[in-house]
Amino acid sequence: MDPAVRRQAVAEAVFRVVVRDGVEQASLRNVAVEAGLAIGSIRHYFDSHDDMILFAVEALIQSIDQRVLAHVRSLGDRSDVRRPAERVLSEVLPLDDRRRDEAVLWLAFVTAARTRPSLVPHAERLYDGLRRLCHRVLTVMTEAGTIAAAHDLALESERLASLINGLTVDGVLHPDRMTPELTVSLLCGHLDSLR
Template identity: 35%
Template sequence: MPKKVDHDERRRHIAEAVLRIAGREGLDRATLRDVAVEAGISLGSVQHYFGNKDEMLRYVVGYLGEQVTARIVAGIPDPPGPFLVRSFLLSMAAEMLPLDARRKAERRAGQAFAARAVDVPELVGELREGDRWLRARVAELIVQAQRDGEMAAGLDAERESDALLAMIDGLGSDLLLRVREPEQALATVRYHLDRLTVR
């Protein structure tokens, strides 16, 4: 009896191969053929799921966002209850910064997707949607912290969300370029969050 294939699992397996290639050699090397070799499957198997490279990359952008989001959300207490927004935002920053091999590969892949998106409108849409979602969630957390008395009432939550995420983005680039050490990057995020927190 033929083995039943889990199609979602196969797509994720292909996405992981793309991320490894993009993290190691850049996105240009992530051709369907190279991805098939990296994934240890036939080119026909890759083409069964993705008709072309842009279709594959659209899936990988969504997959990458889901992976990072899942790690961030794992920091929310279960069952949900009172928790310090500052601690959660620091954990979120740590998941988004390239502090280990996996997160470095994700960061390199994310930068490569952003560069490629300039010429692929469908990728721009995926990236823009993910960015809007993240900025809105961070702003909501800041508003929650203001209601709970953890953060200053006079803060503009949307602008603070933009500032924090822009800082994380810039620090991520510094870490990839080795301009800054991981502990320096985390200390900068801590410093910024401390300035927002009511003492």
Template identity: 40%
Template sequence: MPLRVDHAERRIRLAEAVWRIVARDGVAGASVRGVAREANLSMGSVRHFFGSQDELLQFAMREVIVRASARVAAQRASSVEKQDPLDVIAQRLEHVLPLDEERLTEARIWMAFTAHCSQQPGLAAIRREADEEVRRLCRNCLIELGQLRRLAARRDLDVETERLWALLDGLTTHVVINAEHTSPALASTVLRMHLAGLAR
């Protein structure tokens, strides 16, 4: 068991090294040699866990999803029963927005990965999985709003799912590349106003 834990920690350490390189130099800079240097490991150590650069990049990209999903799950588990349900759902959705330094860094890294998807089918597949996960999150939140009578009966669930997903995607892009106009606080306000308006 201790050996497995060490292996898991080593893989995470390598993923974090990839993130630092991607944030600094872009995806193209995250070669096996470069990642080994960044993580202060030998190339042999890196290749013990990942047989190629593609495998390494795919693991690092997937780990971004794992961390975001863990935040959403933790928020759901810690929700207070007397808390306003609309606030609970807004907080859940905010976990996929870059509203703090950690999430902003993740969003920048994610955007760098997605820009590289046309060159790497493996990354493109992970991007599609992530899109489906966020879309599912949006849909489930809207279903909850409907059960709470916070989603007007006239609204189409499929359409509203796409609208909410597009809003999250757009706000993320604006906060990352247009921060002087779209602050994290403004992004949060826009999301919450959108959710409140769904009852009408």
């Protein structure tokens, strides 16, 4: 099998284990069982447990980045920037099973970075990436006249990123209370408050 394909299959197994059981249960043995492989096969593609986890985190980041960037391109249509802006920001919120699993993974890996130094650069990339995304969306909305030009975009980007983080955490921990409908309503209400 193509090594890149096998490594991606192992990353997907890591994702399933982490979503179901948490980062601490994503051992080489548990991931091998999940992937239907011998533990030696996992070791053939990854030098260590840490290497496997770091690869999975990077695969998660790239997957989210590719999907979000596809939506960012839609911000170019200045005639109706509000709807594309909502779609871009919604891509990082737990609004369906796929995005909820990604949010669970994001939260698990970022939390694990507190005690696993090797995860810190990835956690920093996720932190900074969300702020850059928020800044880009707010810049385009300001240029299109969808939000008031008087706003401090650096501060508003931090505020929006913090809102998205909070909505994500609540959506993961309390999905029965922070429903997708409520999540979208709160996001739209915040964007409306910037007019």
